[in-house]
Amino acid sequence: MDTSPTPVSRRELNKAATRESIATAALDFLRNRDFNAFTVDDVAAAAGVSRRTFFNYFSSVEAAVASFTQNYLDQVIVELVARPSDEPLLESAQSALSAGGSARDLAILAETFTLTQDPQLARFQLQAWEECSLKITEVAKQRLPEGTDELYIFALVGAVVGSCKGAFQVWFQKHGTNITEESLADLRSLLASTVGLIRNGFHS
Amino acid sequence: MDTSPTPVSRRELNKAATRESIATAALDFLRNRDFNAFTVDDVAAAAGVSRRTFFNYFSSVEAAVASFTQNYLDQVIVELVARPSDEPLLESAQSALSAGGSARDLAILAETFTLTQDPQLARFQLQAWEECSLKITEVAKQRLPEGTDELYIFALVGAVVGSCKGAFQVWFQKHGTNITEESLADLRSLLASTVGLIRNGFHS
DNA sequence: TGCAAGTTTGCACTTAGTGCAAGTTGATGG
DNA sequence: CCATCAACTTGCACTAAGTGCAAACTTGCA
Numbered sequence: 501m502d503t504s505p506t507p508v509s510r511r512e513l514n515k516a517a518t519r520e521s522i523a524t525a526a527l528d529f530l531r532n533r534d535f536n537a538f539t540v541d542d543v544a545a546a547a548g549v550s551r552r553t554f555f556n557y558f559s560s561v562e563a564a565v566a567s568f569t570q571n572y573l574d575q576v577i578v579e580l581v582a583r584p585s586d587e588p589l590l591e592s593a594q595s596a597l598s599a600g601g602s603a604r605d606l607a608i609l610a611e612t613f614t615l616t617q618d619p620q621l622a623r624f625q626l627q628a629w630e631e632c633s634l635k636i637t638e639v640a641k642q643r644l645p646e647g648t649d650e651l652y653i654f655a656l657v658g659a660v661v662g663s664c665k666g667a668f669q670v671w672f673q674k675h676g677t678n679i680t681e682e683s684l685a686d687l688r689s690l691l692a693s694t695v696g697l698i699r700n701g702f703h704s
Numbered sequence: 705m706d707t708s709p710t711p712v713s714r715r716e717l718n719k720a721a722t723r724e725s726i727a728t729a730a731l732d733f734l735r736n737r738d739f740n741a742f743t744v745d746d747v748a749a750a751a752g753v754s755r756r757t758f759f760n761y762f763s764s765v766e767a768a769v770a771s772f773t774q775n776y777l778d779q780v781i782v783e784l785v786a787r788p789s790d791e792p793l794l795e796s797a798q799s800a801l802s803a804g805g806s807a808r809d810l811a812i813l814a815e816t817f818t819l820t821q822d823p824q825l826a827r828f829q830l831q832a833w834e835e836c837s838l839k840i841t842e843v844a845k846q847r848l849p850e851g852t853d854e855l856y857i858f859a860l861v862g863a864v865v866g867s868c869k870g871a872f873q874v875w876f877q878k879h880g881t882n883i884t885e886e887s888l889a890d891l892r893s894l895l896a897s898t899v900g901l902i903r904n905g906f907h908s
Numbered sequence: 909t910g911c912a913a914g915t916t917t918g919c920a921c922t923t924a925g926t927g928c929a930a931g932t933t934g935a936t937g938g
Numbered sequence: 939c940c941a942t943c944a945a946c947t948t949g950c951a952c953t954a955a956g957t958g959c960a961a962a963c964t965t966g967c968a
């Protein structure tokens with residue numbers, strides 16, 4: 501457990517570090533400067549990398565910032581596919597959401613709900629959720645019995661992802677980026693309630 | 705009914721015509737050329753307008769194309785707020801969705817599910833749905849009894865919008881951009897089923 | 909008719925994003 | 939340890955996006 505089972509090459513480590521460094525630099529600029537008061541060159545310089553390398557990693561500053569949200573949601577998907585495949589889908593979803601991704605990524609995901617004054621950034625965040633939906637749809641198609649109605653699958657995934665996004669927003673309104681054991685417990689509770697509503701219906 | 709009740713000035717008519725002309729030109733280019741084989745200058749020229757004017761109306765080609773989706777969803781919202789305010793929300797939603805917006809906007813909305821190979825366009829489409837969610841949230845807050853749980857509202861709106869988006873996708877997979885009385889009836893039926901699932905639950 | 913307010917346009921400028929070729933760095937086998 | 943190859947980084951040059959500004963033009967209104 502102490503030595504990583506997959507021997508990670510120095511190359512991969514470097515790439516990961518560079519990626520991280522760029523994303524962090526981008527986030528810092530977004531936090532501290534006015535929304536449009538900096539350029540890609542600034543971010544690249546702060547990350548200790550050439551402008552060209554920046555674009556080798558991300559197609560824009562917004563994409564770099566959205567990578568945190570991507571990471572978080574990807575982690576949730578990993579948890580989801582790790583669930584036993586005979587477990588009911590909504591239970592798997594709730595477990596995966598409770599397990600969650602890294603606390604740091606979650607904090608940044610929450611923070612980006614405010615940084616979303618910048619419409620271009622908002623669009624990239626939305627795309628992260630959309631890709632999450634696509635991946636979940638794949639999982640759902642494998643889990644649900646052969647020949648399940650397409651509408652059921654698409655509506656289910658859309659409803660789960662859409663309402664959970666809502667739950668994250670409500671959670672952030674209450675707790676801000678303040679991640680503690682209590683606030684995380686509250687998040688789990690909100691997500692559980694949400695999944696419950698999806699399962700049992702909103703009954704208008 | 706023959707003369708418009710609100711006297712629309714020539715100014716407004718001109719602006720609307722220009723806007724329409726630009727959006728249509730943008731859509732045509734997207735249909736006929738390869739995704740990145742044309743520029744804003746091309747679109748502006750085709751619309752009979754200067755490059756600068758293009759940017760007075762839309763911030764990008766993608767925004768121009770997404771305006772059709774915007775229009776359609778805005779129309780649905782208009783239908784929604786027109787419903788009696790004592791009607792249960794989910795019934796209002798279903799009626800509004802059945803009434804729908806213009807058939808042309810709907811056809812284009814459907815079509816954009818394929819044009820979505822272009823990620824930047826996809827992001828603008830997602831933003832249209834997101835703004836739709838925001839507006840519905842406003843309506844929901846006014847309709848639901850004072851003091852309704854925030855989570856309930858956000859989850860409900862997220863679930864409705866997310867699952868209906870799914871329904872539109874399923875519908876488009878079946879019918880393409882072919883809008884007939886039959887296909888529209890099928891769309892209404894799909895949306896009704898979807899709202900039913902939201903109301904009564906997915907029961908995993 | 910003539911003035912005020914709203915719209916369009918051209919121009920100049922900064923920045924985003926990309927292809928390409930040359931330079932650097934890490935992995936690998938002798 | 940070195941030679942070699944593949945992967946990664948960088949600089950350069952270029953196209954096109956997007957914006958501020960001021961001049962020209964349209965429309966509304968008295």
